[in-house]
Amino acid sequence: MKKQTLLLVLLSQFIVITGQAQLVQKKSKEKIADWYNLSQDKDGVYGAEVNKAYEFLKGKPVKKKPVVAIIGFGMDAEHEDLKNVQWTNLNEKADDGIDNDKDGWIDDIHGWNFLGNAKGEMIEKTNKEGDREYFRLRGLYEGIFFNGTDYMKFDDVQQKPVKVPAPVNLAEYKYFRYALQKESQIAAAAISYQASKFNRYYLTNDLDAAVKKMYPDLSKVGQKEFIKATNYLDRQGAKVDSLQLMARYFFLIGMGVNNGYANRSKGDSVKYESYRDLVLKTNKSKNDYDQALAKTVDARKITGDDFSNINQKNYGNNNLYSNGSFYGTMFSGVIAADRDNNIGIKGIMPQAQLMSLRAYPKEGEPYYKDIALAIRYAVDHKADVILLGSSNSIYPAYEAKWVNDALLYAEQKGVLIVSSVWDLSRDLSKQSFYPNQFINGKELNNFIQVAASDSLGVPLKTTNFGAKELNLYAPGVGISTTYMGTTYRQAGGSGLSAACVAGTAALIKAYYPQLTGAQIRKLILGNVTDRKDVEVEKQVGTKTDMYLFSQLCSSGGILNAYKAVVAADKQSKTK
Structure with missing residues (x-):
C-alpha cells in the first residue's frame, strides 16, 4: 500500500465526504433525498427498495424493536432525527458508579466506550x-x-x-x-x-x-x-x-x-x-x-489496560460522543432515522435500538482486543445485528483468535454481522483483509461483506471486490444522512452500504423476530436485485477494466429490502 494512499485511507476510515456535499442548516425542514430507499421500477434508481418493502408491510405489526450494535466511533444521540433510537441497558442504573448488571463495565447505560477511562479522557489517535x-x-x-x-x-x-x-x-x-x-x-x-x-x-x-x-x-x-x-x-x-x-x-x-x-x-x-x-x-x-x-503514540496510557491481555477488562467509560462520532452518526441515520417527522431523511428501520460501542479512534487503527470484547458485549446484551467497522490487512495470530472466537460466539447465538470492505481497488482473492467471514477454511453463516454501488446500479470503482469474498453491493454513493449537531451531509463509501444492509436486516428482524442471523443473511443474499450478467467498469489497482457483476461478488447483485422482506414473509408462513 502506498504511504500517501494509506494516509488518506486512515484519515477517511469508511467514508469520503464529497466535494459537492452541502451542509444543511440546523433545524432545516427541507426534504433531503435519501435515494437508498427508492427502487428502479418506480423511481428509476437502484436503491434498496425500502419504501416498496414498507408498502408490502403495511398493516403488519412490528413485533420487535431490533437492537443494532454499531462497533465504531460513537454517535450524536441528540440529533433531531435520532432522538428515540438509542439503546438503553435496563439492567444498569444511571451513573451510580456500580456495575449493577455485573458485566464488567460500570454504568454502561447506552453502550460502552472502550477508548476511554474513568476520568472521562478518551483516545482519539492510535498507532497502526x-x-x-x-x-x-x-x-x-x-x-x-x-x-x-x-x-x-x-x-x-x-x-x-x-x-x-x-x-x-x-x-x-x-x-x-x-x-x-x-x-x-x-x-x-x-x-x-x-x-x-x-x-x-x-x-x-x-x-x-x-x-x-x-x-x-x-x-x-x-x-x-x-x-x-x-x-x-x-x-x-x-x-x-x-x-x-x-x-x-x-x-x-x-x-x-x-x-x-x-x-x-x-x-x-x-x-x-x-x-x-x-x-x-x-x-x-x-x-x-x-x-x-x-510520531508514535502510547494511547493505552489513557485506558490503563494491557491491550495484549484479553482477560483484563474494567477499562473505558460510558461517554459515547467523540471527535470522530460523525461517522457513527452518519451510519445511524441510514439505519434508523425517523421516517415520520417530515424532516431530514428516512432511515430504514426507525424502531431499531442503536447500541453504540466505541472501539475506533478518529485517527489510526483500532485494537483487536476492543473489537473482540465489543462483539461479545453486543451478543451478551442481546443485539440482533452487529455493524462492524473497517477490516485490516494484518491479523496477528494471538489477536485473531480473540476476534475469531467472538465471531463464532455471535454465530452460535444467531446474531448477524455486517461489515464493509475497504475502497482500495483490491482483489480480495489475492489480498485478504480481517476480520472476514472465513475462519480456518470455514465460512461463517452469519457474516455479510458489503461494498458500495451508486444510483445507476454501478459499483463504486474503487471498492475491493471478490467473486467469493464480497457478498453483495448496496447503495453507498451520494448518500444523504445525519451528521453531528442536528445537521445533514452527503457522503459515500462502503461503510454507508454496510449501514444499508444492517438497517435492512433490522427491518426483517422487526417484523419476523423468529428469524436467526443466518436465516436473515440467506434471505438478503438470495433476494438481491439481480445484476450478475451486467458488465460494468471496475478499477483494479491502477487499471480499469470491464467485469460482470458475478465476477465482483457472490450474490451477483444489489441489496433489495423488498424482495428480502417478501421472502421472509413467505418463509414465516411455511412454519
Missing part, C-alpha cells in the same frame, strides 16, 4: 496495528539479517557485524523482517536504519579496499570503475555474503541516481570518492527512524 506489532517483536528480531549463511547483527560497540543464533521462530522472524515493513512506517524506517549500519561497514572496509587496490588514484574512479573493482562479488563459486552484495547494490543505485543529476553534456559524473564521503556523512536513515518514532 503494524506499528504495534513492530514494538511487540523488535526486542526479539531488531537488526538481525541473514547473509546467505549465518544470521548477523551489527554490534554497535565493536562496530562490526557479529554472528547470532538463528531465530527460534523463523516464521515470526520473517514476518517481522519482511511483512511488517509493508504495514508500518516505523518498521520500514527501522529496517533501513539497521541495514545502513551494514552498508557503512562494508563500504568502509571491503568495497573501499577493493577500489583502492585497483585504482590508487580515487579522483578518476566513477561508476564504471567502481563496478569493475567490485565485480568479484558476482563471481560464481565464491562464497556470497548477501549483506555485502546489498551494500554494493545500494551504493550503485545511489551513484546512478546522482549521475542523473550530473551535467553530462560537460562530461560530468559523480565520482566514487565524493559519493562515498557523502554516504558516510549522512544520517538520513537514522533521522527518518527517529522521526517515525516521534
